Structure formats: C-alpha cells, structure tokens
Amino acid sequence: MFRKITAVFLAVLTAIPLLGISAYAAEEKNYIITNPYAAVDWDSWGAYKTQLHSHTNASDGYLTIREYVQKHYDLNYDIVALTDHGTINKGWNKEPELIPLLRYIKKERTGMSDVIPLTEEEYSAYINGTAASEKRTHQNGMLDVPLGIELNMATPVADCHLTGYFSDYGQGLAGVYGDYETPSKGVAEAGGISMLSHVGEYVYPDKDSADHVGQPVDDYYAEKFAKIFLDYKGSSLGMGINSATDAHTRCDRILYDQVLQKTVPNGVVPWSFTFADSHNERSINDAYTMHLMPELTMDNFRKSMENGEFFSVSHYSNGVELNGMAEMPGYNDDCETKDYNSDTTPMVTRLSVDQENDTISVEGVNFNMITWVSNGNVILRETDIKDGKAVLDLHSELLDEPYLYVRFYLTGDNGICYSQPFVLQAEGEEFAPVKVNKVYDLPWFLRELVTVIDLLFFRLNPIIWIFKYFALGYNPLERIINPF
Numbered sequence: 001m002f003r004k005i006t007a008v009f010l011a012v013l014t015a016i017p018l019l020g021i022s023a024y025a026a027e028e029k030n031y032i033i034t035n036p037y038a039a040v041d042w043d044s045w046g047a048y049k050t051q052l053h054s055h056t057n058a059s060d061g062y063l064t065i066r067e068y069v070q071k072h073y074d075l076n077y078d079i080v081a082l083t084d085h086g087t088i089n090k091g092w093n094k095e096p097e098l099i100p101l102l103r104y105i106k107k108e109r110t111g112m113s114d115v116i117p118l119t120e121e122e123y124s125a126y127i128n129g130t131a132a133s134e135k136r137t138h139q140n141g142m143l144d145v146p147l148g149i150e151l152n153m154a155t156p157v158a159d160c161h162l163t164g165y166f167s168d169y170g171q172g173l174a175g176v177y178g179d180y181e182t183p184s185k186g187v188a189e190a191g192g193i194s195m196l197s198h199v200g201e202y203v204y205p206d207k208d209s210a211d212h213v214g215q216p217v218d219d220y221y222a223e224k225f226a227k228i229f230l231d232y233k234g235s236s237l238g239m240g241i242n243s244a245t246d247a248h249t250r251c252d253r254i255l256y257d258q259v260l261q262k263t264v265p266n267g268v269v270p271w272s273f274t275f276a277d278s279h280n281e282r283s284i285n286d287a288y289t290m291h292l293m294p295e296l297t298m299d300n301f302r303k304s305m306e307n308g309e310f311f312s313v314s315h316y317s318n319g320v321e322l323n324g325m326a327e328m329p330g331y332n333d334d335c336e337t338k339d340y341n342s343d344t345t346p347m348v349t350r351l352s353v354d355q356e357n358d359t360i361s362v363e364g365v366n367f368n369m370i371t372w373v374s375n376g377n378v379i380l381r382e383t384d385i386k387d388g389k390a391v392l393d394l395h396s397e398l399l400d401e402p403y404l405y406v407r408f409y410l411t412g413d414n415g416i417c418y419s420q421p422f423v424l425q426a427e428g429e430e431f432a433p434v435k436v437n438k439v440y441d442l443p444w445f446l447r448e449l450v451t452v453i454d455l456l457f458f459r460l461n462p463i464i465w466i467f468k469y470f471a472l473g474y475n476p477l478e479r480i481i482n483p484f
Contacts, residue, residue, distance in 0.1 A: 029395075034423035034424075036269070036307065039309065046292070050310070051275065051288050052288075053163050054082065057115055059087050059110075060106035060110065060279060061110070062280045065095075067281075069118060069126055070133075073133055084096065085153035086149065088147050089146070091117075092126070109279060123144075145301070151175060152175030152179070153174060155174075155179075160175065160202045162196045164192050167187045169190040178442060178443030195236075195238055195273050196239040197239075198249050199239055199255065219258065226263050229270040230266055230436055237305060239255075242317065250319035257373065264423055274312035274314045275287055276288065285315070286314065287316070291304040313415060346410035348419065359392060363388055369383045369410070372408045405424055407419050407421040
C-alpha cells in the first residue's frame, strides 16, 4: 500500500510541470490571421460611400432616374448601383428596357409615368462632380455601376432576390421560387459579380423574423447558400446581412455565421453586405457600404467588392447585436431621410493586425461598443469605449476560444458597422473538412419542371412570344436559348 501511495504521489509531482507546460503551450498558440484589409493604406486610401441595391420607377420605385441620382448625390454617395427588378441599368442617361407588367403591378408606386433618365449634360455633371447641390459636401462625382439588376424579379410566395453587376444577364427573366442557383450561374458565366440580397425574406416568407431572433437558422439554408458561394467563387461574392430598416433581415447575421462555418474550411470567405433597398426618398440612406480604395475608379470598386475591402453600415439594428440593450431607433414613413451631410454612423478609420502577438487593433469614430464574434458566438464585448480604440488579443483569458474566424461590429448612437471576417489558422493545425452537398430541394425540382414545360409548350409558341413582348418588354426571339 505504501508503495502505491508513493507512486501516485510521485506521478502527481511529475505531472504538475507537464500540465503547466501544456497550459502555457495552449496559451501561446500562434494564429495565422488572414486580414481582408491587409492591402489598405489607411493614410492615403479613401472610404467611399456606396449604395449597392436601390430602385426607381423603372420597376417598382417612386423616383424617376433623374430624381434618384439627385437624391443620392445630395446624400454624399460616391458609388451607386441602380438595381431595378429584372431591368438592367444601361446608364443613368439611358432609358432601360422596361417591363410593363411589373410596372403595372406596382402602379401605386410607379404611376406608369416616364422614368426620365438624365440628359448627356446632366450625366456628365454628376459623374464629374460639377452638378449643383445645396447639400453635397463631397467634391468628387459619382460612379454609375454598370449593368446593375435585381434578379428573380417575380418569384411567388417569398422574395428570392439577388443583385448582379457588370454582366448583361437577367433582363426580363422572371425567376423560379427559391432558385438562387440559376441566376448566380448566369451572372458568373457572363463575367459579372453578384450578391444574395435580403435572404431573410426567403427564409421567413411570412416576414415574421422577430420570432426567431437568437435562434439558429435551419441548416438547409446554410447548406444551400454555402454551396452557391463554393460553386461560383469569385463571382457570387456574399450576402446581405442587414437591409433597409432590418425588419426582415434581423436573423441574417446568424445565418451568415452558419454559412461561414461551411465555407471557411473550404477556402472561401463570402463577404457581408448592407444596403437600403430603397424605393422612395425616405429610405435611401438606411444602409450602405463604405469601400476602401486608392482612387475612385470603377476598376478599384470592383476589386474592393471582390476582395472584401469595405465595411457594411446601417442606421438600424433589430437583431441580437445589442445583447438586450435598446434597439436602434425605429421609423415610420413620415421620418425624414437621415443625415445628409454629417453622417454619424460608426466607421473604422484604421485597422492593424499584429501577427507576432496575435492581436487585431481597431480605431474608429461614432462608436461606444465593439463586439467580436466567432462561429456565431459573441466571444468578447467591450462597452463604454470613449477614445475610439479597441484591441482583440486572441490569447485573452476573457475569450471563449475563437475558431475559423472572427469578425466584429461597432455600435453607437446612430447605427452599426460590420467588418468582414478575419480567418484564423492555428499554426500547425488544419481545419476539419466540411462537406457541402448539392441541395436537391423544391426550387431545384421547380426549375427542372419549368424548363421541361417551357421546352414542350412555350418556347416556340407565338402566343407566348406576343405576351413576352408586350408584358415583359423584350424580344422573345432573343430568349429562345435561355428563356429564364
């Protein structure tokens, strides 16, 4: 017995230093941090206010193209993408191919009135920054993002929308319920880029997302969207996580984190976007992105989209970000448009990554709290920030252990600012592989069914041609090969 007790005692003594070494080794784990903003020169690059999703009376908005451009110019936008439903933007100075049926369905908004594009002289003034404005303080002109469109223009039951840019794909194509895959593929094959829009309106077709705040989204949706980002890497760039007043997208950040857990181990990081989805003047400034670029050029803008060199900003947050604190102020239709000249939403002004010490340092304005998220969990929240500076130490004892990635958001009195994810690769470790399967769902079945029906009954039917010409506004002979 004495020998056994002595042996146990010696074993414990021997193990104590080993436990210490093991704990020390875990604490000193080295992270390889992939910084999406690594190329940004914070001293010389500008931050350019951008609207990626908005509408005119060319589809279902209230404003003419001329009014639309003027309002964004007054609000100090630098880059604007016009993304009418099923209607490709050919330039603010050109009338697009209109879809009469769609405009008629939304007659209470469009009035079926003229869309009124800019004259060549007006267009030049807005592009060069010489247009008259009593409210604009930016000295530069605006970029007119080419070939913007909202795809899946007429899907029933739920809004299954995505926006495309830089490709001549999708004019007049109605879409199929839940089929994000076909338009994502179409934009990719046409050399463009796309973004999944307010996916919460598809996930919760009754738009009652408030009942689901803080709960995981059905994994079916994470699998479906992750597969799109993997299949069309470099073209399908990411998803909206907060749009308009966030009434229907409050759970989209939760879904975004679930998607990241499937794509990051496979080497793909979809970016997070915010946008106004405005149809009237009041909502133009609800949400937008701030793109970091050395100069305001179209090439630089596309690169910033593809590389994730931007922050996503909203005046509203109705989700779980504030951890039970008061939500951002609500609105009603009589509210004035927010902040013409002195926008007070939170924004990052400098960011650095210390690879040796595994820290991420953030500087910014108009925020009093920063929250760090990893794999859908809040791992650190710092409140009452007064100097506009915060540091995440990946070895801090305050943290749950981060894995795969971290992202942060800043919150202040007038909004929220989301960063892109920073991928974390522990040195000497590999991510566990994640298999993402092709989803054979109801939308896939409907797409196949509609394609067969079209081939058998509609594609060569003169009556259908006449309908498409007058109701959808395009020559059906141009759509024989790809009618959708």
